[in-house]
Amino acid sequence: MYPWLIPDWQALSQSAVAGRLGHAWLLLGEAGLGKEQLAERLARLHLCHHPQQGEPCGHCHACQLADKGNHPDLCIIPGDSKTIGVDAVRELGSRLQRSAQLGHGKVVIIPDAERMTEAAANALLKTLEEPAGDSLLLLIASQISRLLPTIRSRCHKHVCHIPPEPVTLNWLAEQGHPATQAQVRICQGAPLRVLDYLAQQQDKARQDLLGGFVQLSQEPTRITALCSLLGQETQTRLHWLQLLLCDALKTQAGCGHQQLAMPDLAGLSHALAEGHSSERLLDAEQRLVSLKEACQPGQLSNPTIHLMNWLSQWL
CATH class of the missing domain: 1.20.272.10 (Zinc Finger, Delta Prime; domain 3)
Structure with a gap:
């Protein structure tokens, strides 16, 4: 886990252990913070057969399938298209209505949820209003204003914050990519964005x-x-x-x-x-x-x- 996300994970994990996870979360924060890592870890915890102290065990059949990227009850919308259409969201809703194949609920992760078209957002709204069984929807967004207010109101929200500049600079140096203060500021302090900026020269x-x-x-x-x-x-x-x-x-x-x-x-x-x-x-x-x-x-x-x-x- 990225070091700046550890406090975020601890807060989300505590909610899960306390039974306050609910059925939908909106993970917010600047692009380049690694919010996808949080969502995937939370999905694994939800699907794990033997969670231990707020962490997925890493050994059960569900964890092994998740490690290989082929857990049948975990669906992640691809992040390589400019928009998310209504058909993709309707298919998610249909999948959530089916019984979990491994019996520990189902999870859907939607990266860059602001990519949804208006029709897609309305289709998702129906799923949020009538959640199916032990399902968990994890929406990731960097621009909350581009999401329908009705979607925002039906999700628990967690905001990930930009780490202090020294944290970002130290982490980049540890990765073998020393950066300047100017480069960090140009990328609005988001460590992964700085890393991409440096990689692309x-x-x-x-x-x-x-x-x-x-x-x-x-x-x-x-x-x-x-x-x-x-x-x-x-x-x-x-x-x-x-x-x-x-x-x-x-x-x-x-x-x-x-x-x-x-x-x-x-x-x-x-x-x-x-x-x-x-x-x-x-x-x-x-x-x-x-x-x-x-x-x-x-x-x-x-x-x-x-x-x-x-x-x-x-x-």
């Missing part, structure tokens, strides 16, 4: 994108190339832009380098702060927040138009 992409943005006012012909860069991994790159604009506003307010989200790019923040008014930076940042929301996966058929509009307004 994204520092250069970030520096190129943000350097090009700062130069855009002097070289407007860069706009097409910059828009193309934003079209790749859009949410991540819009987040970098937002951090840069916020750092420029912090610089104007007199904040030091260590108070910036990206102290390694303080020169770019300083250039924006000197070249543009606070009103312009704030307006661009607020429009960027709306743009990020509009460009969520599955929201727009052609986000490039919206990206170009934002860049054109900045010019």
